[in-house]
Amino acid sequence: MTAALDLSRHYRYLLPLPEPGTAVVLPPFVVAMHAHLNARYADAAWPLGPLTANPSAYRRVIYWRNCPAVFADELRLASWTMINGRLRPTFLRARGARLRSRLSAAQIHETISAWIRLANWLEAHGIRRLADCTTSVLHSYGQHLLSCHTNRNHTHKTLGAVTRLWAFDQLCARPAGIGRPPWDERGADDYLPAATITGGENETEPLAEQTIGPLLIWAMRMIDDLAEDILAAWVETQRLTEVARTTTGTPHGKAALEAFLAPLLAAGSPLPASRIRGEVCLAATYLSGITGASRAQIDKLNQREGLAAVAAQRPGPCPLDVPITGRIAGLPWRQALDFAETPVLMRHLGTAAFIVCAYLTGMRTGEVLGMRTGCCPDPEPVTDKNADRNNADGNAGRHLIRTHEYKNAIDERAFSCAS
Template sequence: MTAPEINADINSGDRYLLPLPEPGTPVVLPQFVVAMHTHLNACYADAAWPLGPLTANPSTYRRVIYWRNCPAVFADELRLAAWTMINGHLRPTFLQTRGARLRSRLSAAQIHETISAWIRLAIWLQARGIRRLADCTTGVLHSYGQHLLSYHTNRSHTHKMLGAVTRLWAFDQLSARPAGIGRAPWDERGADDYLPAATTTGGENETEPLAEQTMGPLLVWAMRMIDDLAEDILAGWAETQRLTQAARTTTGTPHGKATLEAFLAPLLAAGSPLPAGRTQGEVCLAATYLSGITGASRSQIDKLNQREGLAEAAAQRPGPCPLNVPVAGRIAGEPWRQALDFAEAPVLMRHLGTAAFIVCAYLTGMRTGEVLGMRTGCCPDPKPTTGEHADGNNADANTGRHLIRTHEYKNAVDADGNHQSSGVERDVPWVAITPVVNAIRVLERMVPDGSLLFDGRAHDLRYHRPGTGSLKPAAIRHRIEDFVAWANTEALTHHIPGEAIPADPHGPIGTARFRRSLAWHIARRPNGLVALAIQYGHLRTSVSGAYASRGRGGIHELLDMETVRAVADSVADLHDTLENGGGVSGPAARRAIRAAATAPRFAGTVITVRTARRLLANEDAMIYDNPQAFLLCQYKREQALCHRDSVKHTVKDTPGLDHCVPGCGNIVRTDQHAALLRDRAAFLDTRARHTPHPVAERLRTTAGRLRAYADTHDQTRTTLEDTTG
């Protein structure tokens, strides 16, 4: 049956019932194939079904269904059900009674996961002597559900396994030759009896943020690569490619031979190091480099090698392969290299791409897949606008702002809520602050126009793998580990051990932790260690306030949750302080004491997106810690001096902790804050004794002001007993 005939059959009669495929029928029908991956499509009778035609996501692995893994007795039945699921839709009547999250069509990754679950069911059935799906009755499925309950401890995974069986029953009914599998009992009575106890939700919301002692230096080194070293690295790579191309195309001439001998003769005579590199871990003569700089052919180099023993000498006395490009970059005020090296150029390019990923992933809040899906031209220079939009928002707020337009894939759905295999452009673009723009501009020089910024062919300099797409998340994880090792070596070489990147206490840096880390640092450390690299007040405005409240899939939900977690910790600490006889002072002291009574409520609340929004809306319960300013903020929007210059249309639901204003009516201080203020004042006095007079006076003035804050606290502090009395 041809594709037009198939389409005609699909569009006639009941559009949810698909015709019986023939051996040559495409696994993915034309209307569902992503054009760029048409060549990957297989036929129904093939032993392997690539699912690549179903997705345009450049950073995902192209999964394949291998039917050899399925018991032969079930292969025909499951193959038909799988083809029906790939090319069909579940009926709306089926979806309406089963919750809003159930989709009529799945992504390629979910299809692979679902069919794999079917194959596991078939293996279980075969082990019990069952040879066809018609004998898999409701009672048999009850036993299978009990098996999953005893075998798996993860509630979410078990729920997916049960859902896959339900989907098999649903699509079996829509196939041209139903096998007759029974309806799962959990589809009628609910799944709770077949699920293990609930645990944490998992995912990025439960991922540990990167410690600021790790994230700060990591971001410093990444931005240093982009801002200070990129020009040298790109120039070195261009020269390396030029020399490599020259070596590849040169032909032997007397002049090239003479130049080669003139270059090597003094080195051999003096027993000096010879230009060397590494191949498969072994030190070898840098023949390509020698050919490129002298014009000698490889044949001429080989003959000279045989006569003079160049390879053995290079292995014993390996020397550099300096490139004839100027070095402008500096680390710790000194040139970072005397000369760039031919052998190191691809390594530095690899680290440069990794640095750009770190900057983009951390300072935008994008998911890994969206970062890897960026293309050249995604962040054009802004065109200034003035006036007001039709919705009443002041356009001046966006003047000069760089925006990144990307496609999202994880949550890409069509108007009916079904997964969009080709991805969709975000309704609202990401906001790019200057470091991100700089990183994108560097990436645009590393790849051809129109390409992915992390195009695998452009960034994988050691191997040339077939296919299209970006670097994969697993590759990025390894590159980040290598980048950290390189940066730490550089820190020692340049005598700045304090800028080394320490290991994170919760394990590898990875890629999924950047979004959570961004939310954590914005919510809890507005002026903390990572501020060595970026100003967080501006970042919070850019990442959250400017667009995320309107942008599907932005970081605002994660930021809200992290903010509420931080508030919960602050409220609990204040509650314990007051219960132990501690005192508080400040204009909002009594309000804070009342708010501290909500600590038990926070302690018993699972922080989800919904609860975070509800709690953030309750100003009476929200206390924010600002350890850099030595105070708490019992936030009331109308009294907040940190937002007094905000645009009139902007609604601020959280304080601007990066610029607390003395005299604000929301300030609260504890006994610990008073002690910390005096410690800080003593530190400033010590610095003043070793500082020139004008600066010393400013330090002493600041120290006096901090002591005055502490004295005021001691004189006005209020305790829990005072309020209850």
């Protein structure tokens, strides 16, 4: 059971000492959709997923096996304090815009990883406590980074991470006493490689018109012309799957199964089949859904008639009883939709919708994936009050898409909402 902490009795920047069962991410910072990922303080792995709702963000994890054992307790406490605490405003004001009070999940992972690299360097140099990591030792570490790294931005981030360790150590319930980094007082230029000319943030070449043009056209066609069929097939597939999951064996179901398969077996026709991990198998779920027979009844008939072997030799389709309304070049785009292909078609439909939304709006991946049902309501009817928000010809205004922003986003407390 996860231990709870009463934060109301403690100073707003000084957190109490966590217990082994204390949650890694305390309730004020847990995103509800990822609350189940939360770990305990004593666990060997700390998932950072509970800190972010960004659907495109990688679910990063801190693995304490990578940290030298002699520094594990000290860095755990500093890390927990950073995850659940924040830097003092006075500390931030003295450093301008160089530091933020709280970091995103991705930045927390990057920062703690930098702390672990520092701990490994300290252990290799015979230092086994953060209290022995003095300003002069950190000067040597800064020189080490300068000699090993050629990327100025990466080195600057590493130096900033060490500064943050010193800052949060002072906010820990049991400070380790690490020294102040010399670059925090004198500036970081002496520890940074020479500046190099780099491109902007978006260096990836855009897709050629010859590629994006047909891709966008067919993505839109899939949504406009084929989505209705795919969604209907998906609903029917889910219905048949639920029938197969909940049905019980009855004489009627057994009779319906035999009546369906007997003509196919007698004529040597293909049997409904699907692929599971690359192997052709009898489509038992489909058969159960359309006949009402239980899985046990299908298994018994399979043992008696060798249905699985027949299906592997003569695999057949699993057509769904849904109308085909979509057209390509004036003809139906499918004779029938198949039970086994609906998951793939749904994935293609989702991909088509993503392409259209991302390309035509310019939204980032997380912003597209963060859209929910109802995010694009119909415009308001034209009235005297909202006439200025509508087109000059009196038609309703444009549709507005509403979603969540994650990059550089902050909440009402000025805390990071990014990934």
